[in-house]
Amino acid sequence: MVVQTKGRVLSNREIESGYFLLDIECEPIAGLAVPGQFVMIKASDDDHPLLRRPFSLYRSYPISHSEKKRGGQLSILYKRIGAGTLKMTEFKEEQAVDLIGPLGKGYTPPPLPSRRGSAGPVSVRQCRHDSRSGSSRLLTTSASLILIGGGIGIVSLAFLAERLKPANLFVFIGGKKSHDILCLEDFKKLHAHLFIATEDGSLGFNGTIIDLFFSQLERFKKSEPHYLYSCGPMEMLKRLARRIEPGRFVCQASLEARMACGFGACWGCVVKTTHPQTPYQRVCKEGPVFPLESIAWDAE
Ligand code: FES
Numbered sequence: 001m002v003v004q005t006k007g008r009v010l011s012n013r014e015i016e017s018g019y020f021l022l023d024i025e026c027e028p029i030a031g032l033a034v035p036g037q038f039v040m041i042k043a044s045d046d047d048h049p050l051l052r053r054p055f056s057l058y059r060s061y062p063i064s065h066s067e068k069k070r071g072g073q074l075s076i077l078y079k080r081i082g083a084g085t086l087k088m089t090e091f092k093e094e095q096a097v098d099l100i101g102p103l104g105k106g107y108t109p110p111p112l113p114s115r116r117g118s119a120g121p122v123s124v125r126q127c128r129h130d131s132r133s134g135s136s137r138l139l140t141t142s143a144s145l146i147l148i149g150g151g152i153g154i155v156s157l158a159f160l161a162e163r164l165k166p167a168n169l170f171v172f173i174g175g176k177k178s179h180d181i182l183c184l185e186d187f188k189k190l191h192a193h194l195f196i197a198t199e200d201g202s203l204g205f206n207g208t209i210i211d212l213f214f215s216q217l218e219r220f221k222k223s224e225p226h227y228l229y230s231c232g233p234m235e236m237l238k239r240l241a242r243r244i245e246p247g248r249f250v251c252q253a254s255l256e257a258r259m260a261c262g263f264g265a266c267w268g269c270v271v272k273t274t275h276p277q278t279p280y281q282r283v284c285k286e287g288p289v290f291p292l293e294s295i296a297w298d299a300e
Pocket of ligand 1: 258259260261262263264265266267268269270282283284285
């Protein structure tokens with residue numbers, strides 16, 4: 001179910017140069033959202049900018065874990081990059097914000113072995129939710145979870161990891177400069193194996209996160225299941241798709257796209273797919289998460 005509603009700003013602060021964390025009390029959306037979904041936010045009450053902006057969810061707590069202890073809470077980690085996000089940096093505590101969400105299809109978690117030994121997919125909502133801490137726990141899985149995030153794309157993956165709390169977590173974070181490397185502390189708390197790359201060499205590996213990932217392939221035995229989730233610029237995902245060995249990983253990719261409506265009406269966000277019956281799909285409606293191999297990357 002998608003709702004249009006007003007949320008109430010709990011806080012809005014710069015956590016890194018050009019990056020802001022926005023906490024909003026918004027029970028109707030927080031109670032429904034899963035990792036990989038997004039919301040459309042109206043950045044101002046006037047017509048500038050006219051269109052809402054899409055934002056991946058960084059956190060969603062059906063019951064607020066903040067000290068204010070009211071309602072459900074959404075957190076959005078966003079980058080100041082244009083007129084809309086510049087307006088958002090001016091959001092004040094207690095201000096009402098117009099939201100639509102949760103939108104799109106989120107990540108599909110890896111299957112868990114059942115008691116009888118057969119595997120089946122698990123809904124992210126099936127995670128046990130702890131209303132006091134605001135955290136969710138999923139019974140551990142032996143499968144490796146690999147997350148590859150470029151820039152602000154790491155945000156939805158941090159949410160996924162926080163919900164699943166996997167035992168074997170490998171996280172690859174890339175950015176142009178060191179201040180573009182986000183969510184490090186979140187992954188440290190989950191005892192993740194962390195790999196960092198910056199294009200200017202100011203932190204970690206000097207190069208792209210995709211080059212770093214492929215330099216570490218021997219860590220992932222072919223005989224074991226590995227679930228790979230990626231989110232970032234199209235160019236990054238394209239490089240991943242071109243180099244990855246078919247069938248070695250179960251891969252999902254969350255796509256970034258320019259969006260006007262955000263709920264499937266305008267067809268302004270389509271991508272070409274490899275399915276003959278549905279050669280074009282909407283990032284906002286059928287996505288933003290797709291199996292990596294279902295996108296026609298050479299057409300992008
Ligand atoms: Fe309108 Fe996707 S943004 S259909």
